[in-house]
Amino acid sequence: MAQQIDYYINNPLIHKDRKLGQASSEWVRSFSCEDLKPLIVCRGPIRKEAMDVYEEMGIAHYGILLSEKDSIVYPNALAPELRKLTDSTRVHRVPDYSGASKEERVERINQIIQIARDNDYDAVFAGYGFMAEDDEFVAAIENAGLKFIGPCAATQTGAGKKDEAKRTALSVNVSVTPGIDNVTARTLVKKHKSREALLALVKADDLKVDAKVLKDTTLTLEALADQILFAAYAKGIDLFSVEELCAQVQIETMEMFRNYPQSRIRLKAIGGGGGKGQRILGVSLLTVKNPSDAQIAAAAAEAPGLVREILNEVKANGVGDNKNVLIELNIEQTRHNEIQLLGNGQWCIALGGRDCSLQMHEQKLLEVSVTQEGLSAAIARAKAAGRKGEIAALESDLKVLKRMEEESERFGLAVGLDSASTFECIVDRDRHFFMEVNTRIQVEHRVTELCYSLKFTNPKDKKDFFIVESLVEAMALLARHKERLPKPERIVRFNASAEARLNATDASLSPHAGGMIRYWSKPLEGEIRDDQGICMVNPDTGLFMRYKVAGAYDSNIALLLTKGEDRLDSYESLAKVLCHTKIRGTDLATNLEFHYGLVNWFIGTNVNAKPTTRFVVPYLTLVGILKEEASKLDPIYAFLQMKKHYAKEISERFADQPEVVNAELKNISEILDRKGTLLTRPMERLLEDPHVLSGWLSLNKKNFRIEAGKVVWLRNPLVILDETYGYLNMSFRPEEPAAEVIWSHDAALLEKGLRFYDTLREKFALGKEDYFKLNELLQKDKPQGGIDPKTWEAVRSAHFGYEAGLELLGLIFLVAENTRFWDLRVEEDMEITIPEYLTDPELQARMKKILVPPPATKADEIVSVCGGMYYGQEAPGMPKFVEPGMHFDKGQPLYIIEVMKMFNKVYAPFSGTIDKILIEGGDGVIVSKGQPLFKITPDEMFVEVDSRAVEKERRAKTAEYLKAVL
Structure with missing residues (x-):
């Protein structure tokens, strides 16, 4: 990184200011975009980011489109970007962004074009939602004489539609997923079985099909059917019914089930994105080696209903809509990797990859960078540590990444990519398959920006160049100066970056709309928070302005990003951000705790692990099991029982010395009473939130072992207690409310104990991790280290006092042991072993209800x-x-x-x-x-749960747990 910083410092001609028009170089000034006048027709973090970037570029005349669904259907959900853009003449309102039907969509397109004309906008930026990948929209924008800040209509058609993209990929030797990309053509051929019948259809419906196509007898029936269908879309008519399409999909899925036994099949709309328009069928066949015809038919029978759901979800069920659905083999053990692309139609450059495997409901949750530089550095560290399995796995990833980057650039050139897009692949160990291209900027584009910047160099003078660190800026540059822009060089900024999507979801990751945000802590230094302006305070009062989380669109509230020298560094930074983020409100639920637990799970296991797209649901199931077991523990009751245990031990040890018993009982009672809240408060926090507990257990799995049914500490439990307070963001801060941090008297006791052990370690020249050796020394009756007998006895007594009661913390390890928590593990080759029981659908459904019990209801x-x-x-x-x-x-x-x-x-x-x-x-x-x-x-009456019986059972379980720590 130092070398990279020197690169910027030691190049006086470098221009990083986004206002290129103010550069000293005439060549750099020629790429100014200050005269660009864009209309921003997207929402969320990307809209606010575009506003910020445009202003930094010197673009003064821009406007935004505002959907009434945000601000009318959901009161107080008014776009927070309006806190910045206060000029009402640049805010334009529409009922929604894309319309609910084909007719409304056409109406909205015309409305947007008219808004642009009436308000002197010359360009449109659609971000990463709604019409960003709509080739009809882009073509209409271009035909109206406006610039589209994104891939042109021709690229959108060739790459944005999943079926066309797949055919293009095959034509340029790009690896694709096995499947069928023309089921609509097959449906039409099934209905009109000969070339003559298809030609008669063209004539009967007066379809405008190229005469050369109609005369080309070398075309297959399906290829001819495709061309006829395109003409039908243009005319706005259907050539077959949805029922006929569903029947054909059912036939095709039956054939695929026969060809690929023990597999599932993914049905996917050719449009959509962000997980929309996708369904999977065939789960019942996963464990059947040789399925019968009846079993295959039963599995395929799900297809018609799923096709209808897909078409409804992507709003492609109107007359004349392209209803093609991809039928693909669902690669079960897959990682989802994507390559960031940028092009101007004549060149195309890959900007590394992103691993987006951590997802649920086809929605990405946590994304991390995958770059050649980052993988090379990780390989070097693995070699230094002698981890052979990890070395092989990382080297395999590096080879796959290089192939994906090379194929992505080839594909980009084939479709004439002239802006930002993403080449998405599924990776199965050392293989990869092209999945689709998103002809837009991605939600996670900043993950790439943190790893690479772009250096545009004057072809006539290598010392004359400018640096671009924003893909939004690069897209504006391409829209304004497309052909003139030379192919850039990618410059490394950081080796690793990560992004957590803070979503409005509950603990089971189900969407939770309608909550009100009333408080959000300020970002930490170095934290990158894209929150569409929600955190902007009232300029007059400096107070946080409440915000209603709308449910009309996606669940994202903010994007939290960090960077680092390696993935561990970026993960640890992200963990710190998540730990210190506080977001509160009314009826508000977010996935903040999920992210905190998950990131720490990886830190505690291995950040280079290879989770598949099937990881999150089993992981959530395990977290649910943790919660179910943790709820059986009562820390307060455990503490009181521990006091009784100590009292019993003292009474038995000094049974013949009554006066000693009384003194010792008083002493131990005072010691433990001082530790009551010190111990039980963090334990209660851990036990009440299974996501947070999951991360803590992962971080601490090497700090203990079980011997003969007893917990044995491998590190000083007092140090672990201190770290636990830090992990829970409960370290002492006098300015914070007492309810949120360690209490002052507990903090003083903890600090005193830590200083005691620091002094002893210095005395015996021991390291921080030599607790076991220190503990052995302190067990000896004979004074050690030249300490006199009286002082040695005082030291041992102090050690007993500081350690007394800390065994209670060991109860939490037993929760993990009893739930087989560590069975979900990372192997030497970085693959993750998911225990089979965690994939049981019934258990998954039950644990979902454990994580988030159904709302209270009457019988x-x-x-x-x-x-x-x-x-x-x-x-x-x-x-x-x-x-x-x-x-x-x-x-x-x-x-x-x-x-x-x-x-x-x-x-x-x-x-x-x-x-x-x-x-x-x-x-x-x-x-x-x-x-x-x-x-x-x-049908059956419900029986209410007896709370007294539950409490009795909880205490009995706690007493059982105590046997392993006392």
């Missing part, structure tokens, strides 16, 4: 599991899930809740009869968590 009603938009049917025109008087079975779908871009089908938790539907207004109504939806009569 005669069913309430909404979360806030969002209610739908009582699969899609318009489909039958209602339930009607008054209908009997429903356990596991039967009752309704759909659309929350934060995802459609969640909710199933009956028990069987019963619908007496009344309580939702007024039908589909599309906003509901809140816990709101009654149906009056019902259950």
